[in-house]
Amino acid sequence: MDWTFREDLPIYTQLYEHLTLAIVSGVYGPGEKLPAVRELAVDAGVNPNTVQRALSELERSGLVHSQRTTGRFVTEDAQRIEQERQRLAEEQVRQFLAAMSKLGYNRIQTVMLMEKMRGEGQ
Amino acid sequence: MLGKLMKHEFRATGRIGLPLCGIMMALSVVAGMVIRLWSDNLEYGWREQAGSIIIFLYGLSVFAVGIGIFIVLMQHYKRNLLGDEGYLMRTLPVNIHELLLSKLFVALLWYIASILLTMLSGLVVVFISGEVKLSEFGGLMDVIRDGLASTDAYTWLCAFLAYIGGMSLLTLLFYADYAMTQSFSKHKVLYSVIFVVVFIVLLRLVFWFNSALVASGFGAPYFGSNESGVYVSHGAEVGLIELYLSCVLVYFITWAFLKYKPNLE
Amino acid sequence: MSNILECKALTKRYGGKEALSAIDLSLEPGRIVGLLGPNGSGKTTLIKLACGLLTPTAGGIYINGEAPSKATNAIVSYLPERIALPLWMTTQQAMDFYGDFYADFRRDAAEDMVSRLGLELRQTIKTMSKGTREKLQLILTMSRAARLYLLDEPIGGVDPATRDYILKTILTNYSEESTVLISTHLISDVEHVLDEAVFLREGSIMLHESVDTIREEKGKSVDELFREVFAC
Structure with a gap:
């Protein structure tokens, strides 16, 4: 996985986003075991406590559950993962629309532009 | 820890000290043999010239063992406690007494060992050169015993x-x-x-x-x-x-x- | 004792010059802490005081509640700025040395890292490049299961690949109950691995804060904040 971090946000929130993306995109499938904290920390080149914090947040959000001795697993609840995927997709669209609005495009114009480009692409 | 420090001191100083002693012992054997060949032959040829050089080298090695070991020990002390190695040595779980005493004890052992070895090398020269026959060894021991008594x-x-x-x-x-x-x-x-x-x-x-x-x-x-x-x-x-x-x-x-x-x- | 390292009004003067001015600092176990400051700000002095290479002019420094001594040296693993290993030693002899003196030395971990680095056991340190010597010294330091690691400029003047190797070696080997203090003036290179940052300037602590807090509250990286604090 490619680990790059922005400078203006805490590392753990960025790790949280990274891992969420990895789960919804299937890098870690439903019910799959996640790497150990130390392993993730070394891989990402970050502090293990930071990884711990990000994983705790993932647990709170219900995407990950931990089994006392064996480690952490991605939830088997496919619906929950789908829901998260929706949330991320909506977030992307919201950002895109915000950017378009800055360019002076309203929603209808944006959709029309997308339709036009789709036509050109074929 | 004193024992471990001393072991390390021997390892560090023995790198040069032992070869010095080894060279002296080897030269004493060669010098003894040269003198033996020499005494049969009174004329002064290349053999005698080479012999003088070897005897000179043996004398030099005795000197090198005496002075050289002292210099090795002092250089080692300086580098080990006051130079870069000090960062390692002085953050070990030992106190300064242990550091100093291990060095002093090892130095004293080296002095004693170098004296004993120098004496031994002298005996090697004497016996190999044939100046003293093995049969006369008993007599030599008597002299030493009298001296001791x-x-x-x-x-x-x-x-x-x-x-x-x-x-x-x-x-x-x-x-x-x-x-x-x-x-x-x-x-x-x-x-x-x-x-x-x-x-x-x-x-x-x-x-x-x-x-x-x-x-x-x-x-x-x-x-x-x-x-x-x-x-x-x-x-x-x-x-x-x-x-x-x-x-x-x-x-x-x-x-x-x-x-x-x-x-x- | 909850604090692994504690400084109380710690002062160090060299001649007339004050290298550390009455600093107070407490470090808890289980943290990776950056000791950050420009050259000459007192980072090395603080680390040398913690491992007993210097004695305080006033105030005190305590490792696990005790002044630096032979007992505290047994739980502190120190990486000096320069190569302190005797150059005549071989890799094998250097590991023997650590094994002899440190009860917490993990020989198998050291051997594993040495072999992965491709070092010959019989190769003398004298014949190694400067970079390899530094890596070997780091391997030996991190192979100890110490309570406190004091790493003085471990990434000063190395290329990015070596920097990653060094940071990974630190992250892989330190135990979660131990504390790692990393001194450096290259903040952006280490800030992702830090829990806390301590800013040192002309012998005084300017800031001691969790890295997450700095990013959350100030909305900027430790490196950016550092540039602001020290810009003048």
């Missing part, structure tokens, strides 16, 4: 203690000197010389009463001899006490500098 155990003990004390003081003077001059960034050699002189003068002043004792006739010379053999005078005890007190004093000066004025480069 005419000197009592107490005198030997005093002589041994004087040697150990003297070499300890010499070694510790260098230790203290290096530890002190380390504080100066410039003119290290000059300060070094000044400190040695000041040390010696101070030691004499601290024990000024010794000369008074000698002058009063109590001391006389430490060792003397009469028809019954070598004896040791009362002055020797005073001298030994003085010597060992000097060692303790110089030791604590070194210790204090290493502890409170640690200046690693």
